[in-house]
Amino acid sequence: MGDRLRKEPAPERGGAVLRLRQVHKSYRLGPVSVDVLSGVSLAVREGELVSIMGPSGCGKSTLMNISGLLDRPTSGACHLRGRDVAEMSDDERAEMRNAHIGFVFQSFHLLPRLTAARNVALPLVYRGLSEAAIQKRARDALDRVGMADRHEHLPSQLSGGQQQRVAVARALVGEPAMLLADEPTGALDPATGDEIMTMFETLSVAQGVAVVVVTHSAEVAARSHRQTCMTQGVLVETGADAASAGVDATAGAMSQSDRGSLPPPVPSRLVARAARGTASAARLRFNAREAAVSLRSVLARSALALVGIVVGIGAVIAMVSTGEIVKEESLRQFRELGTDIVRIQRQFARVRGRVLQMNLADVNGLASSVPAIEAAAAAVDANTQIRYRGRDLGQDIAFGVTGDFFHLSKLSLAEGRLVSDLDRHRFYCVAGAGIARAIRDAGAVSPLGERVRVFGRLCTVVGVLESVPPLAVGRQLVPDEAVFMPIEAVMRVGAVGIRDAIAQVRGDVEPEVARRAVEAHFGRVRPNLRVSVTTAGQLIARMRSQGQLFTLLLGAIASISLIVGGVGVMNVMLMSVRERRAEIGLRRAIGARRGDVRQQFVIESAALCLSGGVLGVALGVAVAWGVCRFAGWPFSVSSTAIMVGVAVATAVGVFFGLYPAHRASRLDPIEALRN
Ligand code: ADP
Ligand code: MG
DSSP: OHHHHTOOOOOOOOOOEEEEEEEEEEEEEETTEEEEEEEEEEEEEEEOOOOOOOOTTTHHHHHHHTTTTOOSSSSSEEEEEEEEEEGOOHHHHHHHHHHHEEEEETTOOOOTSSSSHHHHHHHTTTTTOOHHHHHHHHHHHHHHHOOGEEETTTTTGGHHHHHHHHHHHHTTTTOOOOOOOOOSSTOOHHHHHHHHHHHHHHHHHOOOOEEEESSOOHHHHTTSEEEEEETTTEEEEHHHHHHHHOOOTTSSSSOOOHTTTOOOOOHHHHHHHHHHHHHHHHHHHHHHHHHHHHHHHHHHHHHHHHHHHHHHHHHHHHHHHHHHHHHHHHHHHHHHHHOOOOHHHHHEEEETEEEEOOHHHHHHHHHHHHHEEEEEEEEEEOOOOEEEEEETTTSSSEEETTHHHHHHOOOOOOOOOOOOOOTOOOOOOEEOOHHHHHHHHOOOOOOOTTTTEEEEEEEEEEEEOOOOOOOOSSSSSGGGGEEEEEEHHHHHHHHSSSSSSEEOOTTTTOHHHHHHHHHHHHHHHHHTEEEEEEEHHHHHHHHHHHHHHHHHHHHHHHHHHHHHHHHHHHHHHHHHHHHHHHHHHHHHTTTOOOHHHHHHHHHHHHHHHHHHHHHHHHHHHHHHHHHHHHOOOOOOHHHHHHOOOHHHHHHHHHHHHEEEEEEEEHHHHHHHHHH
16 A cells, blocks of 8 residues: 555655654653754755754754654654645554655664565565565665675675665665665765765665765765754754755745645545555565564574473363264264163162162063063173183173173174073073183183183183173173173172163153153152163263363363463563564564554464464374273364364464564654664
8 A cells, every 4th residue: 555655646856755844852851851853944855865964962863763754743743745744643654654765774774584685675565565576676676776696695694885785775665755864874984885875866866865864974964965964953054055955944834846746635534444454465464474584583492482382282182182082982882872772770778777679570570561661681790700721801790681681782692692581590601702712812612612710610601792892881891801691690699689770762762751761660669779760861971071071181281281381472472572672663664554563473473372283283182092092982183173273372372472462563663773
């Protein structure tokens, strides 16, 4: 949009680019107010080369800053190209600086990490030109100041004179109407200073740029068209043609020739906002690129601050993926178990010193007395060593089950036969796949007919089950590592009573309805016995809440680490802002708006956290894998988790970058440039 301002017809020759009228500037130092400028009037026309001399501290830089729209006068008027500067907003002033003013400073103020070409390109970056146009114009500007062979050099690889040439190229790359040079030759040897002055002469004479040079050198001043001197807060003409000077009380009055070159009236707010909207995407891109350049050096120093982010994002990833995996896993079990199964457990109750138990008749009678129930099976478990040829096998648990148990638990037979209610209390068993394998490993050709030792007695293997994943029936049951015997056999030697039963709900009945029916049934036939009936849905909910415990734990780790990491990043960014005051001041001087500076620093902070986030994603995937192993769930990397991790890292970066970015954007450019 700066270009919009540039594309206007050039003002006619002789129009005043800058007009100061009765400009006062005073600084308040405690109770006293110090007048630095006390009524400066000055008009600088196109193609004029004006020099300002004066002792150190007399206010020359102050005057330059006011002329360059970096500072506001305490009173008095300042018009740039006919527009009253006092009426402009901060952003408008930045745009005016960018479009109309080129600055050259005594200490060059090149950004050390950018090449000569990128330094020169900087003002155009804030103008929102296309990358190709920016590069071309930056190259041309460098060629014009005789730096054709130094485009890719860093400032540190250039001599003082060469750095100042780059600074001059940067000042003129935007084709400004006015060039403000504050002691531009002060740091240079006389010969190089001479060359710089020659460039200024060419600019003013050949291109009609208004040039104002502050200098301590009489030789430099002698080459200007008009020589002025600051004394006691006012500017006096000292050159031979003082009579024609614009330094007088009437200088502030606007002549018709200035008016002729006025830019069109300030566009209405709506138009201005629309223009900004289209440019803002381009600016975001440019600010992002500026951020990327600085990021490289910041990254090296902020490795420690990033640890918090890495751990935090890692925890986020682990949290989201385990959450997802638990969901998947519980759904799988839900399907495997069947939605039509209810589990019946007796609750502890004692009558006359005796613990009440369910008995076989209670379970076997369910299917016939509760219409909602299709079939029921009881299971008892007892701890016993399962031994075969002197080896311990399996989980040390023997189950006693009724005939329907296998069918209801979806356990199917691989070979041999199942135990049935007809086996009564015979010592027969069906072996889980793992047990069967162990028996084979111990040397048996087939487990069938082999005898394992349980409860101190020998028990014949009559069947082998297909291998199945662990089930959440009753307690976590690993069928592969257990043996299943007739329930009466186990009850006789090991188990006290029946604590667990499962029942299958009829297809047309809601599990919840069946659950209540079973409860009501027990209430009627065994009023003293207390049972709890759980549907598969409830079981799954329970499992999920187990998963939620992990989530909660990881969530706590994530929040703490992210806060610690975020504060660390904020600290790094604040340090960075302090170190880069000069850079920020310079960016503002050449036309960056506050928003640009803010955006650049927020992007830097976000990118910083994002790079930590990438490491965190890797860490989180590893942690999720570990958690799944621990809990026995299948592991998978979830894309949601990675997306959440990346989003959270960015959000943390933006959040903790806001304050440093705000600080950076509020820096006074003059203060920032001074050191
Ligand atoms: P010059 O460029 O001519 O050497 P300056 O314009 O930098 O002088 O400063 C003019 C005077 O204003 C100096 O006396 C300086 O101390 C004072 N001054 C400049 N900036 C400030 C400020 N922010 N607060 C108080 N005094 C200031
Ligand atoms: Mg100065």
